[in-house]
Amino acid sequence: MTQAAIVAQGLTYQYGDLVAVDHIDFSVAEGEILGFLGPNGAGKSTVVKLLSGQIKPKAGTAMVLGIDVARHPKRVQAQAGICFEITNLYEEMSAADNLKLFARLYNVKHLQIEGLLERVGIGGHGRDLVSTFSKGMKQRLMVARALLNRPKILFLDEPTDGLDPVSSEAIRNIILEERERGATIFLTTHDMLEADKLSDRVAFIDRGKIAAIDTPHTLKQKYGKRSLKAQVVGPQGRLEEREIALDGSNTAGLVNDLFAKEQVVTLHSEEATLEDIFILITGRGLA
Amino acid sequence: MNLRILVALVQKDISLYFKNRFFALITVIGLVGFIGVFFLMPKSVEENLPVGWYAPSLPEAFTTRLQGEGLELTLYSSEEALRTAVLDGDEPIGIALPEDFGPQLARGETPRAVLYLRSDLADEYRDAYLLLMEELGFMLAGQQLNIETEEVVLGQDMAGQQIAPRQRMLPILVLMILMMEAMGLAALLSAEIETGTLRALLVTDLTVAGLFVSKGVTGILMAFFQVLLLLVITGGLQQEPVLILTVLLLGAFLVTGISFLIAAASRDLMSVFGWGMLAMIGLAIPSFNILLPGLATDWIKGIPSYYLVDTIHQVINFGAGWEQASTNLLVLLAFSAFFFGLGIVILRRKLQ
Numbered sequence: 121m122t123q124a125a126i127v128a129q130g131l132t133y134q135y136g137d138l139v140a141v142d143h144i145d146f147s148v149a150e151g152e153i154l155g156f157l158g159p160n161g162a163g164k165s166t167v168v169k170l171l172s173g174q175i176k177p178k179a180g181t182a183m184v185l186g187i188d189v190a191r192h193p194k195r196v197q198a199q200a201g202i203c204f205e206i207t208n209l210y211e212e213m214s215a216a217d218n219l220k221l222f223a224r225l226y227n228v229k230h231l232q233i234e235g236l237l238e239r240v241g242i243g244g245h246g247r248d249l250v251s252t253f254s255k256g257m258k259q260r261l262m263v264a265r266a267l268l269n270r271p272k273i274l275f276l277d278e279p280t281d282g283l284d285p286v287s288s289e290a291i292r293n294i295i296l297e298e299r300e301r302g303a304t305i306f307l308t309t310h311d312m313l314e315a316d317k318l319s320d321r322v323a324f325i326d327r328g329k330i331a332a333i334d335t336p337h338t339l340k341q342k343y344g345k346r347s348l349k350a351q352v353v354g355p356q357g358r359l360e361e362r363e364i365a366l367d368g369s370n371t372a373g374l375v376n377d378l379f380a381k382e383q384v385v386t387l388h389s390e391e392a393t394l395e396d397i398f399i400l401i402t403g404r405g406l407a
Numbered sequence: 408m409n410l411r412i413l414v415a416l417v418q419k420d421i422s423l424y425f426k427n428r429f430f431a432l433i434t435v436i437g438l439v440g441f442i443g444v445f446f447l448m449p450k451s452v453e454e455n456l457p458v459g460w461y462a463p464s465l466p467e468a469f470t471t472r473l474q475g476e477g478l479e480l481t482l483y484s485s486e487e488a489l490r491t492a493v494l495d496g497d498e499p500i501g502i503a504l505p506e507d508f509g510p511q512l513a514r515g516e517t518p519r520a521v522l523y524l525r526s527d528l529a530d531e532y533r534d535a536y537l538l539l540m541e542e543l544g545f546m547l548a549g550q551q552l553n554i555e556t557e558e559v560v561l562g563q564d565m566a567g568q569q570i571a572p573r574q575r576m577l578p579i580l581v582l583m584i585l586m587m588e589a590m591g592l593a594a595l596l597s598a599e600i601e602t603g604t605l606r607a608l609l610v611t612d613l614t615v616a617g618l619f620v621s622k623g624v625t626g627i628l629m630a631f632f633q634v635l636l637l638l639v640i641t642g643g644l645q646q647e648p649v650l651i652l653t654v655l656l657l658g659a660f661l662v663t664g665i666s667f668l669i670a671a672a673s674r675d676l677m678s679v680f681g682w683g684m685l686a687m688i689g690l691a692i693p694s695f696n697i698l699l700p701g702l703a704t705d706w707i708k709g710i711p712s713y714y715l716v717d718t719i720h721q722v723i724n725f726g727a728g729w730e731q732a733s734t735n736l737l738v739l740l741a742f743s744a745f746f747f748g749l750g751i752v753i754l755r756r757k758l759q
Contacts (some may be wrong), residue, residue: 172610175759197610210419212426224415225611265607376474 125150125273125304126171130180134164138168142328143180148306148321153299155319155336156308157398159405163328164308165205168277173304185272198226200275201271205278205308207258209250215261216246219268226269240264241290256287263291273304292318309385312394322394326402336394343400344392348375352382359385412613416621421629423595430591437587438633441580445641448573455479459501459523461527464509465547473543486730500524500536502543509606512548520544564618570699571723577643577723579694579717581634581658585715588630589662589669590683596622596670597679600757608673615758619667619751626663647722653736654722658715658745661743665717667750671757673685692718711742 125336126148130211133141141163148154158164169175171182172192182189210218223231237243240260242332248257259279266401280288296316299305309315316336322357323333332339346366356359362382362389364374366389378384399405425431460470460480467735474480481487481498484667489501501523505653506509511518522540524533609615634655644651665686673679693713696721707713721727 174606175611194612194614200610202607202610204603204607206603208607210423210604211602212423213419221415221419222607222611225412225608226412226615227612290477 123150124148124183125152125185126154126306128167128171128180129184131167131177131182132179133163133170133175133177139328141170142179144325144328144330146323146330146333148304151299151302152305152320153295153305153307153318155315155322156306156325157310157312157322157394158308158325158327159310162325164291164310164325165277166328167325168202168205168275168306172200172275173197187263193275195238196402198269199272201266201274201303203266203274203279204277205264205281207255207262209258209261209265211251212249214247214249215242216252218250219265222265223268228268231268236260236264236267239267241287256283258299259283260290263294267273267294267298271303273306274298276305276307278309279307280309280311288314312390313402316394324398324401324403325386331401339394339397340392343397345396346392347390349390350378350382350383350384351386352378409612412617413621413624416613416618417625417628418610420595424591424629427594430594434591434633434675435585437584438636441584442637442640443638445539445573445580446575448571450571450573452569452571454569457481457499459483459489459492459498461486461501462504462508464506465504469547474578478539479576490523496525498523498525499528500533502540507585509547537561553606557593573641574724575637575698575720577641578697578719579691580637580641581643581655581719582691582694582712582716583687584633584637584666585630585658585662586683586687588633589666589686590628590679592622592626592629592663593666593669593673594676594679595673596666596754597673600670601674605758609758615755619754620689622667623660623663623747626666627656627659630659630662634658643723646726647728650722650732651719654715654718654732654739656741657736657739658712661711661715661739661746662747664743664748664750668746671750671753711746714739714742 124147126146128144128146129143131141132139132141132143142166146154156164156167166175170177171184171189173184173196175190176190187195187197187198210221213221215237219231219233219236219378233246234243237246240263242260242264245253245257250261253261263276263279266276274295279291279295283291292314295305295307307315307318319336321333321335322339324331332343334342348364348366350362350364351359352362362378364371364378368374395405425434433559447603455477457479458481460473461483462470470480470482481492481503483492486503489498489503491577492498493501503521503523505518505520508518508520517730521538522536524536528536599608605618613621635652638651638655669679669682669686672682689710690712693707693710694716716726717731718739721735723733
């Protein structure tokens with residue numbers, strides 16, 4: 121992770137009077153997974169469109185793989201794989217025909233369609249019409265399409281949104297495999313647990329601005345509250361809750377007191393989630 | 408744009424078009440139906456005037472002579488039968504000459520002839536039939552009118568070779584098939600915009616310009632080959648085939664541009680049909696003028712399809728050549744380029 125695969129400086133975009141992306145600065149190192157988190161309408165998809173050359177910024181620049189995207193979108197797109205936030209496959213064509221079409225457009229010469237379908241977990245369905253696929257299968261096919269040209273950078277826009285746990289896990293595994301291969305991954309999601317699991321760093325975007333960007337661990341350290349939660353038997357014999365902050369100055373004394381004075385039934389630690397931190401920083405939730 | 412991408416996209420579009428059962432079906436039904444309509448229409452013009460006839464006192468030779476003068480006489484056995492035939496609408500007019508019509512004429516008397524007219528007969532026809540009656544009178548009386556008549560035919564003399572209704576139908580059938588294809592292409596485009604598949608295409612090596620080239624080629628190919636098939640089957644390529652093919656190509660170019668506009672204005676199949684029907688009605692006006700000449704005035708020359716249907720009409724029905732058609736071709740080319748360009752500009756805005 122030495123060179124930057126993405127460098128955004130003062131990147132701005134607006135739809136009419138609505139500023140969707142507001143002078144954002146960030147960079148993503150080669151081979152890094154950046155989780156781009158925010159609620160619906162925060163500007164995540166617009167950032168993907170800007171970075172992948174689908175739209176031109178109103179201000180600022182975005183360099184992707186050392187190329188100015190606004191000036192040379194096709195050069196960037198040739199090395200990128202994009203999984204859109206909407207299912208935009210040709211439903212009346214088979215899965216294999218969808219992949220063949222895009223392989224021809226990307227000029228991919230030796231395509232192992234069945235191998236690719238196997239990899240995303242829909243092997244044996246190459247001849248089936250996409251219209252007969254479940255949402256999870258369609259999403260896997262979208263990921264397969266994004267991988268066709270062995271991209272150096274992957275833009276994944278909500279790739280597991282609305283999927284069943286099995287499909288979500290399959291896609292997460294592919295993301296990790298691609299990172300192993302050396303690809304840089306720009307992942308937008310509003311699933312904080314997913315971002316926490318996959319991302320080397322996460323960026324919080326809210327109302328078009330980046331509110332925070334760091335590793336999940338650092339963000340939790342910086343903003344999160346850790347605590348011990350215990351269930352104890354109260355004076356009337358009922359179960360009661362006790363909470364001790366782990367980062368306080370007298371944590372050890374409080375823990376000792378708990379065990380000395382109370383009858384502890386259960387004890388567990390609790391760590392802040394990225395969602396808690398997002399709410400703390402932006403003042404609103406992800407829904 | 409490279410050929411690899413163009414071929415891939417055109418193949419994909421044509422395949423998707425025919426995978427859409429609705430469009431595949433209306434394309435086949437439309438083609439078969441329009442060809443059927445052509446062959447159901449009369450292949451010649453009825454030049455004889457139908458007349459109900461009751462004239463027992465006139466010699467058969469006279470009646471036979473009248474048949475040769477362009478009248479299609481149906482003989483009735485009584486004046487009452489003739490009246491009934493006109494009343495029932497079997498005859499537009501009936502001419503009844505009394506039994507002693509000939510002898511009265513011979514005696515120098517003024518015989519009474521009755522002209523029965525169907526109630527819905529137009530004024531102009533009534534006047535024409537009255538004149539016909541007078542002419543018959545002169546013929547029967549053996550008198551010649553003291554007038555010398557000179558016939559001067561302006562333009563190509565079509566006497567005996569009037570344009571058959573089916574030949575007049577051809578330009579409108581061509582336009583209908585072109586517009587049907589335009590709606591098909593617009594529906595494909597609109598669906599691709601709404602489902603976002605165009606966005607997926609545009610992040611490959613395909614450029615926006617390349618996209619329009621491929622859609623243009625698909626639209627022109629599909630529209631052109633269908634009208635070509637129509638004209639091959641109906642014999643419309645017998646006169647100046649290269650000129651007709653050029654006109655069809657320009658027509659396909661024109662409707663492809665219009666299909667871009669329809670796609671830009673539409674959100675779904677229903678709105679494609681709404682806008683498509685509106686365009687079809689507007690573009691069909693000049694062809695109605697060919698079907699029923701004299702309906703419209705010069706303002707129809709402001710409708711781009713005028714130059715398409717008029718050229719086809721002039722070439723197929725009047726044997727016009729490149730020289731006579733050149734102005735129409737140039738105007739049609741200009742209109743086609745304008746609509747194609749406008750379609751691209753508006754559709755491009757929608758894509759952004």
